[in-house]
Amino acid sequence: MKEMKVQPIKNGTVIDHIPQGMALRVLRILNVDERIGSTVSVLMHVHSQKHGLKDVVKIEDRELKPKEVDKISLIAPNATINIIRNYIVAEKYVVKVPDEVHGIVRCTNLSCISNDPKECVEPRFITISKKPIILKCKYCEREIEDVASQIII
């Protein structure tokens, strides 16, 4: 019988198949910090049959918003979201990298109009490659490869 490292959760979300080492970044994206009232479990460097090593995050009493799922897809494009309700997996899906990314990533070009604080422009990108993820700014056309570091938290 397998040893259970972390207890199952009653209600909440399990984010599985996060690339190893990215779990803490996922928590940051979800604004999970010391103020959170519910239980959060973080598993790092877990053996996975499919992907070698992976990270897993479990958050009790919270279901993710679509914008949060989009953000996760940009750093963990193979992540699986499991919505748990009363200990049962009520929904399960693999995140999908959106074709257009609005308001969740900042342009790396400091001279881009979308970075002008006066204008309050919602940054918009077109996904020009999903593997690896490359986004193109709709305004200045700069291509962004290190998307993880540009996610707006």
Add this chain to the structure above:
Amino acid sequence: MQFKGRDVIAVKDFSKEEIIHILDEAEKMIPAAKGLTRLKTLEGRILCTLFFEPSTRTRLSFESAMQILGGGVIGFADPSGASVAKGETLADTIRMADAFGDVIVLRHPLEGAARFASEYASIPVINGGDGAGQHPTQTLLDLFTIRQAKGKIEGKKVILLGDLKYGRTVHSMAYALAMFDVEMIFVSPRGLEMPREVIRGLSSIGVTPLETNNLQDVIQDADVLYVTRIQKERFADIEDYLKVAGTYRVDLELLKNAKKDLIVMHPLPRVDEISREVDATPHAWYFKQAFNAIPVRMAILKLVLEGEGP
């Protein structure tokens, strides 16, 4: 082909056929641009020129083009005297211009400003240069000049020389030339090479330009030498500017090795990258190129306001 009401933000937004149509239309504008005929094509129409950055050629040529077509011009050449100086956002300035004019020409220091502005304007927005980004009307007049000098653009060998990193005209130009199956050679000092995304964009459509730091090696069989200024204002550090300023100089010595019918182009203003002695040679096309701003911008104004009709 639909031009009426259209924004002119990036040359990539236009097909090759549409570009050729603009050049053909510009051809028809030459007599009026030279003052030989007077037109009333855009009588009663108002061009709003919003220049958040200094410009001589772009602004004056647009204003001149509009007036030759019979239209009027309002706007500002310097934001310090406008409501922008009081803290007005670009979005609000555009909304105002949208109410006062029929077409907007915008020059702005931030990249993507014209695309952003077009989201707030119901009237056409023409990008008059956005930071180190796009300058589509310059590209169109450059293409017009090459076609005028060479009879056609296709198959020509074109050197883009100088600041290829920050020089906005060369980015638009590279994409446009790729549409015309031009053989491109990029010559720049180290550190001012063509941005990788432009190179990637070109290779995605099957175009692989030659990149070099040595102009002497490639001058002999070129048809067009497109020279750009190394722009001091784009450098945050003056030391970095001084390292590369004056790297290339187009002079009679260099041109000895060039084809007799090589044309030298420059979007102007030049500093010392083209020697004054070149001005008197048949190679010098930069002043004709500057004149071409008028017919090409006339064509663009006419097309976005009136469409393709006569």
